[in-house]
Structures are given as structure tokens and as C-alpha cells.
Amino acid sequence: xxxxxxxxxxxxxxxxxxxxxxxxxxxxxxxxxxxxxxxxxxxxxxxxxxxxxxxxxxxxxxxxxxxxxxxxxxxxxxxxxxxxxxxxxxxxxxxxxxxxxxxxxxxxxxxxxxxxxxxxxxxxxxxxxxxxxxxxxxxxxxxxxxxxxxxxxxxxxxxxxxxxxxxxxxxxxxxxxxxxxxxxxxxxxxxxxxxxxxxxxxxxxxxxxxxxxxxxxxxxxxxxxxxxxxxxxxxxxxxxxxxxxxxxxxxxxxxxxxxxxxxxxxxxxxxxxxxxxxxxxxxxxxxxxxxxxxxxxxxxxxxxxxxxxxxxxxxxxxxxxxxxxxxxxxxxxxxxxxxxxxxxxxxxxxxxxxxxxxxxxxxxxxxxxxxxxxxxxxxxxxxxxxxxxxxxxxxxxxxxxxxxxxxxxxxxxxxxxxxxxxxxxxxxxxxxxxxxxxxxxxxxxxxxxxxxxxxxx
Amino acid sequence: xxxxxxxxxxxxxxxxxxxxxxxxxxxxxxxxxxxxxxxxxxxxxxxxxxxxxxxxxxxxxxxxxxxxxxxxxxxxxxxxxxxxxxxxxxxxxxxxxxxxxxxxxxxxxxxxxxxxxxxxxxxxxxxxxxxxxxxxxxxxxxxxxxxxxxxxxxxxxxxxxxxxxxxxxxxxxxxxxxxxxxxxxxxxxxxxxxxxxxxxxxxxxxxxxxxxxxxxxxxxxxxxxxxxxxxxxxxxxxxxxxxxxxxxxxxxxxxxxxxxxxxxxxxxxxxxxxxxxxxxxxxxxxxxxxxxxxxxxxxxxxxxxxxxxxxxxxxxxxxxxxxxxxxxxxxxxxxxxxxxxxxxxxxxxxxxxxxxxxxxxxxxxxxxxxxxxxxxxxxxxxxxxxxxxxxxxxxxxxxxxxxxxxxxxxxxxxxxxxxxxxxxxxxxxxxxxxxxxxxxxxxxxxxxxxxxxxxxx
Numbered sequence: 001x002x003x004x005x006x007x008x009x010x011x012x013x014x015x016x017x018x019x020x021x022x023x024x025x026x027x028x029x030x031x032x033x034x035x036x037x038x039x040x041x042x043x044x045x046x047x048x049x050x051x052x053x054x055x056x057x058x059x060x061x062x063x064x065x066x067x068x069x070x071x072x073x074x075x076x077x078x079x080x081x082x083x084x085x086x087x088x089x090x091x092x093x094x095x096x097x098x099x100x101x102x103x104x105x106x107x108x109x110x111x112x113x114x115x116x117x118x119x120x121x122x123x124x125x126x127x128x129x130x131x132x133x134x135x136x137x138x139x140x141x142x143x144x145x146x147x148x149x150x151x152x153x154x155x156x157x158x159x160x161x162x163x164x165x166x167x168x169x170x171x172x173x174x175x176x177x178x179x180x181x182x183x184x185x186x187x188x189x190x191x192x193x194x195x196x197x198x199x200x201x202x203x204x205x206x207x208x209x210x211x212x213x214x215x216x217x218x219x220x221x222x223x224x225x226x227x228x229x230x231x232x233x234x235x236x237x238x239x240x241x242x243x244x245x246x247x248x249x250x251x252x253x254x255x256x257x258x259x260x261x262x263x264x265x266x267x268x269x270x271x272x273x274x275x276x277x278x279x280x281x282x283x284x285x286x287x288x289x290x291x292x293x294x295x296x297x298x299x300x301x302x303x304x305x306x307x308x309x310x311x312x313x314x315x316x317x318x319x320x321x322x323x324x325x326x327x328x329x330x331x332x333x334x335x336x337x338x339x340x341x342x343x344x345x346x347x348x349x350x351x352x353x354x355x356x357x358x359x360x361x362x363x364x365x366x367x368x369x370x371x372x373x374x375x376x377x378x379x380x381x382x383x384x385x386x387x388x389x390x391x392x393x394x395x396x397x398x399x400x401x402x403x404x405x406x407x408x409x410x411x412x413x414x415x416x417x418x419x420x421x422x423x424x425x426x427x428x429x430x431x432x433x434x435x436x437x438x439x440x441x442x443x444x445x446x447x448x449x450x451x452x453x454x455x456x457x
Numbered sequence: 458x459x460x461x462x463x464x465x466x467x468x469x470x471x472x473x474x475x476x477x478x479x480x481x482x483x484x485x486x487x488x489x490x491x492x493x494x495x496x497x498x499x500x501x502x503x504x505x506x507x508x509x510x511x512x513x514x515x516x517x518x519x520x521x522x523x524x525x526x527x528x529x530x531x532x533x534x535x536x537x538x539x540x541x542x543x544x545x546x547x548x549x550x551x552x553x554x555x556x557x558x559x560x561x562x563x564x565x566x567x568x569x570x571x572x573x574x575x576x577x578x579x580x581x582x583x584x585x586x587x588x589x590x591x592x593x594x595x596x597x598x599x600x601x602x603x604x605x606x607x608x609x610x611x612x613x614x615x616x617x618x619x620x621x622x623x624x625x626x627x628x629x630x631x632x633x634x635x636x637x638x639x640x641x642x643x644x645x646x647x648x649x650x651x652x653x654x655x656x657x658x659x660x661x662x663x664x665x666x667x668x669x670x671x672x673x674x675x676x677x678x679x680x681x682x683x684x685x686x687x688x689x690x691x692x693x694x695x696x697x698x699x700x701x702x703x704x705x706x707x708x709x710x711x712x713x714x715x716x717x718x719x720x721x722x723x724x725x726x727x728x729x730x731x732x733x734x735x736x737x738x739x740x741x742x743x744x745x746x747x748x749x750x751x752x753x754x755x756x757x758x759x760x761x762x763x764x765x766x767x768x769x770x771x772x773x774x775x776x777x778x779x780x781x782x783x784x785x786x787x788x789x790x791x792x793x794x795x796x797x798x799x800x801x802x803x804x805x806x807x808x809x810x811x812x813x814x815x816x817x818x819x820x821x822x823x824x825x826x827x828x829x830x831x832x833x834x835x836x837x838x839x840x841x842x843x844x845x846x847x848x849x850x851x852x853x854x855x856x857x858x859x860x861x862x863x864x865x866x867x868x869x870x871x872x873x874x875x876x877x878x879x880x881x882x883x884x885x886x887x888x889x890x891x892x893x894x895x896x897x898x899x900x901x902x903x904x905x906x907x908x909x910x911x912x913x914x
Contacts, residue, residue: 239714334761445786
């Protein structure tokens with residue numbers, strides 16, 4: 001069972017290239033027993049990983065030969081592949097697959113399925129489980145209520161350690177598979193504190209539970225966005241946190257393992273949005289991927305045309321001095337890069353709540369200064385270079401001046417634009433990039449060509 | 458103690474703008490008691506957050522008036538600010554601050570301090586604690602050994618639930634503050650499985666611990682990189698994992714709360730490196746920030762000059778048809794954006810181990826196809842636009858052809874370059890951006906201007 005992470009670069013967790021090849025050979029031979037033998041030792045996350053690694057036709061063949069897909073594997077799969085597989089599962093197979101899952105895993109599994117598939121999975125659940133899942137699905141997407149576990153171990157706040165242990169050890173209490181804390185509640189089932197099992201086990205029997213409660217206690221409302229929940233777990237080092245309804249009554253719990261997944265998803269969203277890829281995974285098809293990327297490229301086309309409109313204003317200058325055309329992309333490109341640097345730091349700081357009303361002006365001032373300092377440094381280098389290449393000292397001066405202007409604008413736009421978008425309720429990761437690079441392109445071309453027209457013609 | 462996340466956009470966790478203002482007023486009034494009263498209800502993470510939000514001179518004043526800095530707050534601070542504060546703490550204050558910390562928190566605290574400061578902190582520790590910290594610091598940076606807790610609750614693998622509970626409840630066993638699992642070890646102290654406290658409490662006394670061990674069990678070696686550890690926690694949904702030395706003996710444990718912090722740091726590194734910001738936080742000074750950003754801007758300057766060298770080859774063409782200068786940035790910009798899209802998906806996939814030897818060719822093929830499809834679509838739009846603007850159908854054709862070529866190259870470079878860098882042992886997040894945009898700039902200008910020279914002149 002023990003397993004070290006291998007030094008081998010080609011191994012992704014428990015799935016080696018050799019294993020993938022062996023499985024595909026067994027598929028070709030139609031040897032289900034061999035596949036079983038190869039996949040049985042693997043963690044469901046690794047089996048899912050393997051299923052994602054092979055291509056669509058290999059995947060179809062694999063699932064025709066081998067019917068070992070269970071709920072745990074389904075839970076681990078990428079959304080797209082999961083839909084594809086659920087479509088091909090017989091209703092009885094699907095029913096069996098989901099029956100063993102905890103309710104919150106079923107919710108994760110079905111929330112993005114289309115209605116027909118969702119109905120098929122829900123139909124496979126027993127009455128009580130189905131009610132729990134349907135209730136969770138009634139909460140808004142990306143809310144704490146949607147992602148909480150409803151199985152909670154709770155105790156009256158006035159209990160002692162001894163009472164707690166006797167309760168947990170009594171035969172007729174059914175405890176969840178995984179729990180690390182007991183939540184203390186008052187008479188109206190409002191959570192007031194929580195106690196870790198480690199502390200329960202290491203304290204004397206007559207110790208009141210309140211005395212060994214954790215200092216860092218936060219509750220979430222069912223409607224709190226999961227992004228906030230994930231960042232709060234990270235900020236306050238929470239291990240688990242109760243979720244309450246609008247009457248402040250305990251209705252569920254979010255644990256750190258769920259929070260870690262949520263935080264990872266938040267990061268994925270930020271990094272992909274910053275690059276103009278709304279969502280997207282390696283398992284998406286060419287058509288899906290093309291569709292995801294097209295909107296941002298379309299936005300970029302508009303902004304690029306805008307920038308070339310600016311260049312168009314200076315056609316006469318370029319006709320007269322063709323060196324301007326050669327040098328102008330340098331100014332724009334440096335501005336774009338500096339703007340992206342400021343932007344990324346700002347977007348990340350907004351996501352981690354480090355950039356706030358208290359320090360925004362200081363940060364903008366810093367970015368302006370950084371832009372100015374780097375602007376001057378690179379202006380000197382580029383100015384000398386421009387002079388050396390084209391033999392015109394004034395061309396060097398124009399190049400240098402445009403560089404300074406554009407790097408200052410980059411610092412300002414890179415910080416100011418995400419802050420403004422955030423205030424307007426727009427995700428700064430999603431939209432800032434287009435605005436910032438438009439700004440640096442337009443300003444870069446205008447400053448350089450404009451100054452050149454005035455000074456050199 | 459209970460606290461909801463506020464709906465107020467301006468609140469970053471427990472720190473409101475109003476609170477920051479009130480604290481600063483109390484600082485100006487030199488009223489230490491008032492500051493105590495304001496900060497006392499806050500979590501150490503929030504106090505650290507507040508200290509980071511004010512500017513350097515306000516921070517100095519705050520710490521002159523108020524001497525409430527303790528080890529927990531120091532642990533939460535950004536590296537830069539922490540160094541600044543430790544420099545200004547009296548040795549006795551520092552000694553008191555670190556004495557209450559767990560050994561792994563002390564390691565986190567001191568690992569990036571300069572030698573003199575490190576010595577000052579270590580000097581404040583008692584003998585045994587100091588040995589533990591020094592041993593951890595002897596492991597490589599970013600290794601599992603550096604980040605593990607040495608306090609571990611272990612038990613012989615043949616024990617029953619009853620024996621375990623009696624052991625945990627016996628008066629003379631000293632248990633760590635936070636623990637969620639018991640690690641089962643064999644006679645040579647090699648970890649063989651782990652059992653959660655929840656299962657210990659919910660099983661019958663005569664149940665062998667082996668029977669209720671978790672299925673998903675992974676051990677790490679002291680030298681495993683923390684990035685791998687963090688991703689394994691996320692992939693396998695681990696809650697804690699034993700760390701072993703080179704003889705496979707249990708020497709420590711990494712828990713999910715540490716893993717979550719490590720995962721967050723990995724993400725931060727990736728997102729900042731992709732943007733050409735090696736490291737960097739909002740609390741860095743102008744000089745630090747300028748230094749961090751300059752290297753990437755310098756690289757970009759070189760690549761931008763390279764691209765303008767390509768333009769320089771076609772000066773005659775531009776002199777003859779100035780429209781070429783107006784339109785050429787569009788082709789380069791579209792290529793740069795498409796390349797960044799492919800690149801970001803690839804870097805993220807490499808980080809999460811989703812892109813492997815088994816699927817790399819399929820992914821590259823997909824990216825080429827996506828580039829071709831988007832290339833054709835935007836080529837049509839842009840071709841018509843170029844024709845409409847400048848009245849030359851052949852100019853439209855050239856523009857369209859260059860667009861297709863550049864978007865295909867963008868897909869190829871955006872995926873291929875990070876894969877090659879990864880194979881060479883270079884972090885693809887760090888270096889890919891420069892290579893990809895150089896590629897799309899050079900190819901964009903060359904394809905457009907080259908085709909134009911051949912077709913239009």
C-alpha cells in the first residue's frame with residue numbers, strides 16, 4: 001500500500017506511461033480480467049487520471065471491455081469526460097455506481113450534468129439520500145450550502161469530555177466515516193465552538209468541552225460564495241467550519257479537504273481567465289477548445305485593430321521615416337509586458353484580499369514609481385540602441401520618452417483597471433488583460449509616433 | 458467568537474477600513490491600551506493582515522507604541538515585513554515571541570531570514586527545540602523534511618481500537634495540540650497505514666486498527682519536493698501523510714493544513730512566474746519591485762528587438778506600402794494572445810500532472826487544430842477588413858494567410874515550448890512566456906511582411 005512518489009519525470013502520480021500502454025493492450029485484446037488486475041491496485045483518482053489520458057476512441061473501447069467504473073472514479077473525472085461516460089452507462093450501472101457515495105459527492109457529481117442525466121442519477125438514489133441531494137442542489141451554484149456535508153457530529157455546549165467520549169463510543173450512535181471535530185451548539189442549535197477529536201482524547205474526563213474549544217472558529221452561511229470560504233480556510237487555517245441557515249441554525253459542515261479542492265478550483269479559474277481561457281481542460285475536444293478561446297481572440301482583434309487605427313493616424317510619418325515602423329512594436333511590447341506584471345500582482349492580491357481600500361492608493365503609487373524607474377532604465381538602453389541603429393540622436397530621445405510614458409501608463413492601468421472592475425462587480429481576472437494591453441498598445445504607438453511626428457518631421 | 462464573512466466588499470476578512478483607521482488614530486495618540494482593545498479580538502492572521510496594509514512609516518509607529526507582536530503574528534506575516542519587524546524587535550521580545558511556537562512554525566519563520574536574524578531566533582529557543590529546528594533547516598529548501606511536523610502519534614500495527622484509546626487516554630502520554638490520525642508502524646518504525654481518530658472512536662474496542670485503516674495512504678521521503686507533496690494531497694485527498702527518512706523510518710508527518718498552504722504557494726509561484734514576476738507581494742518596496750520586474754522586461758526587450766530586426770528586413774516593402782506597418786501588429790498580437798492561451802493551459806496541466814508522455818502528442822495535435830480553426834475564422838474577418846480599409850484584395854489575402862500561419866505556430870509553440878522546458882528541468886511557468894511571444898512576434902512579422910513582399914511588390 002505504501003508508495004513513494006517516483007523520481008521518474010514521466011510518472012503522473014500512480015499512472016506510468018507503461019501502465020497506460022499495458023491497459024490499452026489489454027483493451028485491444030478484449031481482456032477484462034487483465035484490465036481489472038492492472039487497475040485494481042490504483043486509487044480511484046489515478047484510474048480517473050488514466051481514463052483522461054487516453055483519447056476518446058480508446059476510452060470508448062476501454063469502457064466497452066471493462067465495466068469497473070464506480071462512483072468514486074466518476075467523482076474524480078473531469079466534467080466533460082464524466083458526462084461522456086454517464087451518457088454511455090446503463091441505468092442499472094449508474095444506479096449502482098452512485099449508491100455508495102456520500103451525499104456531497106453525489107452533489108458534486110450531478111451539479112453540472114444536463115437535466116436528463118441528473119434525473120437518471122437522482123432516480124438511482126434512495127428516498128432520504130435523494131431529498132438531501134435535491135436540497136443541496138436548490139442552493140445557488142458555488143455556494144457553501146451546495147458544497148457542505150450534512151452529516152455533522154454535534155454536542156450541547158455544556159458537555160464535558162467524559163460525556164462526549166461516552167456519546168461517541170455508544171453503540172447506537174451512527175457516526176460519519178470521516179470527522180475530525182465535534183461542533184458545540186446552544187439550545188437553539190446555533191453553533192458556538194468546535195473541539196478537535198485530538199483534544200477530546202488528550203483532556204481529562206471532567207474538562208468542560210468549552211475549555212478545550214479551538215480559538216479560531218468561523219461559521220459560514222449557506223449562501224456564502226465558495227471562493228470566500230476557500231480563502232477563509234487558507235487565511236485562518238481552519239480544519240472544518242459549520243454552515244448555518246438564515247436563522248443561524250447548524251445545517252452542515254465544510255471540511256478542509258473540500259476547501260482545498262475549492263481553493264484549487266479558484267486558482268485554476270484565475271490563471272485561465274488571466275490568459276483569456278474562460279475554462280478549459282486537456283480533455284476538451286477541438287471544437288470545445290476553439291469555442292472557449294475564440295471570444296478572447298475576438299476581443300483582442302478589436303483592440304488590435306484599434307491600435308492599428310492609431311498607427312494609421314501617422315502614415316505620413318512612417319512613410320517619411322520607415323525606422324518608426326521598425327521600432328514602434330518595441331515600445332508597445334514593453335508596455336504590454338509591464339502592464340501584465342502589474343495586472344497579475346493586482347489580480348492575485350485582490351483574490352487573496354491583500355489589496356483593499358486601505359492600501360490601494362499606496363499600491364498604485366508604488367506601481368507608478370516602479371513604471372517610472374524601469375521606464376527610465378530601459379529608456380536609456382533603448383535610446384542608445386535606437387541612436388546606434390539608425391544614427392539619429394533625436395530618434396533615440398523620442399524612443400526613450402515614449403518608453404517612459406508607456407511604462408508609467410502600464411503601472412497605472414495594470415493596477416487601476418482590475419481595482420475598478422472589482423468595484424463594478426466584474427471578475428478582474430477575466431477582463432483586465434484586454435483593457436490593459438489595449439491601453440499600452442494605444443499609448444505606446446501614440447506616444448512614440450506622435451512624439452516622432454512633432455520632433456522629427 | 459462566531460463571525461460571518463461580511464457582505465461588505467471593502468472588508469478583507471476581519472479587517473475593515475474603519476478598523477485600520479481607528480488603529481492608526483490610536484497610534485497617533487500613542488494610546489497602547491486602545492490599540493490592544495482594538496486588536497485583541499482579532500485572529501493573528503488578521504493582525505498580520507492589518508500590519509501589512511499600513512505603510513512602512515505607519516508600521517514603525519505602530520510597533521513603537523504597541524508591543525503586542527507575538528510568534529503567531531510573526532508566522533502570518535509576509536517575508537519582507539517579517540524581516541523588517543524582527544530587525545526592530547529587542548532580543549528579549551523576540552525570544553518571548555518564538556518560545557510558544559511549534560517547531561515547524563519556527564522553521565517557517567526563520568528559513569528565509571538572514572543568518573544573523575536566524576541566529577537570534579534560534580538562540581531564544583530551548584535546547585531540545587533548537588535541535589529540532591536546526592535538523593529541519595538542514596534538509597533542502599522546499600523539501601518535505603523542512604516542512605513536516607516532528608510531533609507524531611504512532612502505534613504498533615497489531616494494536617486494537619481498545620489498546621489505542623487506552624494509550625491516548627493515559628495520563629502520562631503527551632499528545633500534540635492538533636492531530637487527526639494515528640500512524641501505524643511496524644517493528645522497524647516503518648509506517649504501514651493510518652487510522653483517523655473518528656474511526657477509532659466509532660469502532661468497537663476489539664477491532665484491530667488495521668481493519669479500520671484508511672485506503673488512501675501515501676508516505677513521502679524527507680527529500681520529496683513540497684510541490685509534489687501538495688499536488689499529491691490534492692490528487693489523493695489526503696488528510697495527513699507520514700514522512701520517512703532514507704531508511705523508511707517514520708520521522709514526521711505532513712498534515713493537510715500545511716499542504717493547503719504549500720499548494721497555495723505553488724499556485725502563487727506559477728501565476729506570478731507566468732506574468733514574468735519571479736516573486737512579489739504588495740508589501741514589497743518600490744526598489745524590491747523594480748528589481749523583481751526588471752529581468753523579465755530585459756528579456757522582453759531583447760526579444761522585441763529581435764522582432765524589430767525582422768521588420769527591419771522589410772523596410773523597402775514598408776516604404777512602398779505603408780499599410781503594412783499599420784496592419785502588421787494585428788497579426789503579431791493575435792499570435793501572442795493565442796500562444797498565451799495554449800501556454801497557460803499547458804503550464805497548468807504540467808503543474809497538475811495532467812499533461813504527460815501518454816497524451817502530449819494528442820494535446821499538441823489538438824492545439825494545432827484549434828490554432829488552424831481559429832486562424833481560418835479570424836483570417837476571413839481580418840482579410841475582409843484589410844481589403845475594406847485599404848482597398849487591396851491581395852493585401853486581405855496576405856493578412857489572412859499570415860494570420861493562419863501565426864495561430865498554428867502559436868498553438869505549437871504554446872504547447873511544445875513548456876513541454877520541452879519541463880523535460881530540460883526548467884520550470885515552464887518561468888521561461889515559456891518569453892519564448893512563445895518571441896516566436897509569435899517573429900513568425901507574425903516575417904509571415905506577413907514576407908508574403909506581402911512576394912505577393913504585393
